[in-house]
Amino acid sequence: MRPITKALLGLVAVVGIVQSLAVMALTWPVTAVRAWLLLYWQPLHWVLFGLAAFVGLAFLIMLLAAVLTRSTTTNLVLANDRGDLSVSKQAVENAVAKSVAATHPVKGVAVAATMHKSAVKKAEIDAYSLEPTDLKAQAEAIKQTAHDKLEQMLGVPVKQIKVHLHPGAAASGKTARVL
Missing domain, CATH: 1.10.287 (Helix Hairpins)
Known part of the structure; x- marks a missing residue:
């Protein structure tokens, strides 16, 4: 809030x-x-x-x-010995979406992050799979990729990551492509 x-x-x-x-x-x-x-x-x-x-x-x-209730924010503040760095919510979401799209056979990746001042509370990933077999294993791999990317990029704890993976046939033709 x-x-x-x-x-x-x-x-x-x-x-x-x-x-x-x-x-x-x-x-x-x-x-x-x-x-x-x-x-x-x-x-x-x-x-x-x-x-x-x-x-x-x-x-x-x-x-x-x-x-x-804890307050949510649109800027994540990372403090270190050289000063504070502010990372926007959109930058975090774009970085995770690009990482997932580059690593896994998915399209239409959309990420929604909820952040507190110094941690990512929740990240929800919505994507369409190009390989309709074993969606559960693909979702777990996407979850691990997103977790690794957030931990590596930000160095802050990530509390929860949810992945909503849909079969590729359900994707609309107007889905934006992430490069």
Whole structure:
């Protein structure tokens, strides 16, 4: 989750928590409303209180999600003794796509990477195989090639690589070619 998204989600959650507390504080101790509720429909105040508690709990969960999830970024920062190097998400994706296309009999390679500040969290590779036999072994080989390329090129840990390999006959004619 990006920092601006986390900040906006946190702001909405704080507003929602304050709102639900205000609704509970205003509806529960008011004696005139309470007397009316006891005369006409006694379960209504419990329903209102339960709904306000539910809304408050939902916003509390949103606040925890905003605070506790790690931020994703479009630039990977590699620090060494000579300074920091920033590598864009597009550069990482293109390098992996070119490496996979050059090493394996595939076409239409598309890579989508999710990165944190100093690590690649996830890379999803989508490709069409030119050899429709044993797609599982080809997918494992592509996964290993992508892992090796990311580790060699960046020197940072890669948490997860998913490969979606399709038979070559399913590829459309307008698929971009990676050289």
